[in-house]
Amino acid sequence: MKRMIRLGVSLRTRLTLWYGALLAVTLLTFSALVYFTLQQNLSSSMDERLTLRADQLRREVGPSIGNLLQPEDVAPQVQLQSTLSDFVGTGVYVQLLNQKAAVIATPPNLVGEDLPVPGSSRQAMNEDRPIFDTVPIAGGNGSVRLLTEPLHLNGTDEVVGAVQVAESLSPIENTMSAVARLLASAGAAALLLAMLVGWLLTRAALSPVFRITDTARHIAATGDYRQRLQVPPPRFGHGDELFFLASTFNDMIASLEHMLESQRRLLADTSHELRNPITIIRGNLALLRRQSVPEASRNEAVAEAEEEAARMGRLVGDLLLLARADAGDMPNFQRERVDLGELVSEVVEQARPQAGTRKLNVDCDPRCIVRGDRDRLKQLVANLVENAIRYTPAGGKVEVSVRGGPGPHGLKQGGAAVRSRNARDAGTSTPMAQLTITDSGIGISPTDLPHVFERFYRAEKARSRAHGGSGLGLSIAEYIAQAHGGTIQATSEGTNRGSTFTIRLPLASRADPARPVTAPVAPLAVGR
16 A cells, blocks of 8 residues: 655754744734733723822812803813812823813813813713723824713712813833834744754754665665664663664564575575476486487486476476465465365375385374365375475384364473464464374474575575475475464474474364365465
8 A cells, every 4th residue: 555755845844844833823822912911901000090080180170160160151271270280290181171072171281282072072971971082182192091081060960071081102002012022023033043943853853764764775775785773772661753663664674684585595596496407307318319328228317307307397386386375366275174184194195105114103083174175285294294204314203193172272382393474373262173293303403493484494405405305395384274274383302303393274163164265365484
């Protein structure tokens, strides 16, 4: 399954940009919150000051308001100006309105000008409630926050005018401008510093990725699969994602190195195995071309050539079977009920002439029925029996037994053991048949035991070639066992102490139908 990888901007750049964008949004949100909260607090404080000053002014002019603010009269300016002077300050202005919203006393500190009288002033008197408003001052002196509060006739609810108190907004505007500049400059500096630190931290965090890239490029350029990444031990007993990535990369390179080495060995061994019969056949053909060759020698040469051709055909067939298995092009195996004890007895009887002076004993449980392809199962048993005979010296013994035993975890073997690396158990609850082939032959050393199921692998190669065989028998046996849902295991206590091969296959149930089965697709571990 292909996975799409986005190319273009480097991962480090993308991470830094995303980090910067997230930080910028965070700083902008924080700055806006600080700015508007401060502005709201300053505005609320100003409104409170205006309300307090208006109340003080209303209490001051309240007792004499009936005489000073008659609708038809014009109040004495001198007396009102003196009263208002006590309530003004820098940037603070007060004035009085009559019932018609006409200015009857101007701010003492606003020379030659009056505070604007917005339409909300008359509304405040009509509705008898204070109203805040923001209005500009004529002459370009900025804006003010204006409070209009109604004035009542002494001891009554009759509105006879209003007091207006205003405060310049310039201090607040200047403060907010300074805060905005501070937030902008500090936010920009913090963003740049954070992005720089993020760039450096991202570079340090992604350094294993760069090393993986360099190593992969070196391997691609040189084909040197011995290269590995230096992975430091994880801190606090746990590794991070990059630790597991580097470890997985090393495992992948090791697997590729092993696979390539196996392919090279397979090619070399295949060439050697094919060269021998071809050389013999060519020699015999050259002998047959001679006119003076006796008839007996001619017949012997033909028989030898036929034998080598048959051997080469078997080798090519085995290689083709394993190659198809590796490629996932599996043949259909017949799924039928097979009496494993009967099949094993048949194979052992056919192998007795080959055993010579070796003792070949067989002990099988009756009616041990398994599911599978009879021909392939016969090939499996034949490969293992011939393998045991081949590596058992004259006078030795080979014992073959079949038992309908419990699941795989109920079967025990002594000595060192290795299972097929792709073995799959049918499950502890599945009844299993166990085929055991034990010989008293040359055994398997502990260093060779893990490799017995590899193709063309031979312990003590020079002596093994003298015993014959293509080195594919155990690989074929492994494949057939796996294809039938079983397992295969090799056990040996060491050199010259014999060896045991154990195959476990699921027993057939009575209701199991006969039908073709496709062998499972799995790369095979590759014969002794």
